[in-house]
Amino acid sequence: MARVLLPLAEGFEEIEAVSLIDIMRRGGIDVVVAYLDADFSGELVTGANGITIQAQLPISSIIADDFDMIVLPGGWGGTNHLAQDTRVQSLLRDFQAKDKFVGAICAAPFALHKAGVLSQNYTCYPSVEEQIGGSGYTDKHEVVQDGKVLTSRGPGTAICFGLAIVRLLVGQESYEMVRGGTLSEFCKPL
Amino acid sequence: MARVLLPLAEGFEEIEAVSLIDIMRRGGIDVVVAYLDADFSGELVTGANGITIQAQLPISSIIADDFDMIVLPGGWGGTNHLAQDTRVQSLLRDFQAKDKFVGAICAAPFALHKAGVLSQNYTCYPSVEEQIGGSGYTDKHEVVQDGKVLTSRGPGTAICFGLAIVRLLVGQESYEMVRGGTLSEFCKPL
Numbered sequence: 001m002a003r004v005l006l007p008l009a010e011g012f013e014e015i016e017a018v019s020l021i022d023i024m025r026r027g028g029i030d031v032v033v034a035y036l037d038a039d040f041s042g043e044l045v046t047g048a049n050g051i052t053i054q055a056q057l058p059i060s061s062i063i064a065d066d067f068d069m070i071v072l073p074g075g076w077g078g079t080n081h082l083a084q085d086t087r088v089q090s091l092l093r094d095f096q097a098k099d100k101f102v103g104a105i106c107a108a109p110f111a112l113h114k115a116g117v118l119s120q121n122y123t124c125y126p127s128v129e130e131q132i133g134g135s136g137y138t139d140k141h142e143v144v145q146d147g148k149v150l151t152s153r154g155p156g157t158a159i160c161f162g163l164a165i166v167r168l169l170v171g172q173e174s175y176e177m178v179r180g181g182t183l184s185e186f187c188k189p190l
Numbered sequence: 191m192a193r194v195l196l197p198l199a200e201g202f203e204e205i206e207a208v209s210l211i212d213i214m215r216r217g218g219i220d221v222v223v224a225y226l227d228a229d230f231s232g233e234l235v236t237g238a239n240g241i242t243i244q245a246q247l248p249i250s251s252i253i254a255d256d257f258d259m260i261v262l263p264g265g266w267g268g269t270n271h272l273a274q275d276t277r278v279q280s281l282l283r284d285f286q287a288k289d290k291f292v293g294a295i296c297a298a299p300f301a302l303h304k305a306g307v308l309s310q311n312y313t314c315y316p317s318v319e320e321q322i323g324g325s326g327y328t329d330k331h332e333v334v335q336d337g338k339v340l341t342s343r344g345p346g347t348a349i350c351f352g353l354a355i356v357r358l359l360v361g362q363e364s365y366e367m368v369r370g371g372t373l374s375e376f377c378k379p380l
Contacts, residue, residue, distance in 0.1 A: 019209075054234060156375070182205070
């Protein structure tokens with residue numbers, strides 16, 4: 001069974017985090033939601049729109065070897081925490097060094113950039129590319145894969161991003177089942 | 191400021207609940223998330239895919255007069271609770287009796303049907319219409335409005351449902367701002 005780590009930091013974008021967790025679990029992925037040790041409230045983490053979600057484990061208890069991928073939800077507040085947290089930044093480099101998948105949506109590709117793990121070709125929330133730089137930004141696709149790095153754009157593409165991860169880590173059959181079962185035919189294949 | 195009540199019951203569909211809360215709050219609506227008094231875990235409510243969300247108030251503390259609309263997220267487990275809970279069923283009838291808006295997505299139009307408040311024309315998750323009956327079901331629209339009753343289809347239409355509610359209760363300008371800001375151009379206007 002594929003395993004994915006999703007770190008949740010105060011100010012995360014709720015549609016993005018929940019769509020990713022929900023779609024990946026429907027697709028048969030074991031998703032572990034981690035909270036940052038620095039978070040005042042511990043396992044209860046509040047998003048940008050005031051929705052509080054219970055995380056499962058502290059990020060300090062996580063090692064890259066136990067996972068196939070790490071994926072970061074967006075939201076500016078959450079992204080800034082993920083970009084500043086030394087544990088998360090170190091884990092991102094570990095995942096890449098061990099040839100595992102790395103993903104981020106919306107503002108969070110900035111946290112990948114900060115860790116030095118973002119690929120040449122990527123997408124993100126419009127205008128965030130100005131803080132990332134490089135010539136590989138595109139706004140033409142819901143999801144961009146470049147090597148083992150996957151990126152996506154915002155709340156409206158979060159289900160499609162989850163589906164792309166299901167297809168990558170589980171397979172086409174599961175992808176099609178979840179895409180149909182969630183009425184997400186608007187998501188174009190990667 | 192428009193106010194919307196969203197009751198959360200064990201087994202709710204997480205993308206639907208969170209997309210509705212997130213989009214409505216972005217649109218300027220005061221959204222109150224209530225838990226059922228019968229829920230064992232109190233204000234922490236767990237959805238169909240294992241995501242636990244913190245609700246704000248017990249349903250017994252709610253009166254219809256304080257709100258403009260009640261909207262129910264889907265998921266079969268959650269829907270069955272909402273259809274059996276006497277407080278929720280009674281509130282649904284109160285909202286309709288007081289000429290307020292009533293909404294439901296996915297399986298939850300069944301809970302409206304159970305309370306006797308569902309309109310002739312509606313949509314829902316495919317096959318749920320078999321348990322509701324009537325001749326007014328359609329699968330041709332993401333969101334259906336018939337009088338003061340709004341219904342929608344599933345996780346993939348939840349953002350669009352939230353946007354339709356924003357347009358109805360707040361206005362076109364807010365609707366367009368949230369639709370653009372969340373990159374949800376795939377949602378067709380009602």
